[in-house]
Amino acid sequence: MAPVAGGNVLWRNNSNGTFTDVSGTRLSAEATGAGIATSDFNNDRAIDFILAGGSAGELVLLNPREARFIAHGY
Secondary structure (H helix, E strand, O other): OOOOOOOOOOEEEOOOOOEEEOHHHHOOOOOOOOEEEEEOOOOOOOOEEEEEOOOOOOEEEEOOOOOOOEEEEO
16 A cells, blocks of 8 residues: 555554555554654553644544554544
8 A cells, every 4th residue: 555645654563674554454643744752641551652733733542452543632
């Protein structure tokens, strides 16, 4: 899948020196271009994303591990 201009891109490390674009299957959030931080925001041992900027302001993407990220605006 080719990345869409202006969209977020999420790459999965295949542990063999290659990466797979999983943006379309796991990540659905407006591209902000302002900044990103990673943290275990909800203490469930999965790395979550905190996006800054964009029309929605800040956005927290919770990682459910086996499905799409869950967007929460704060």
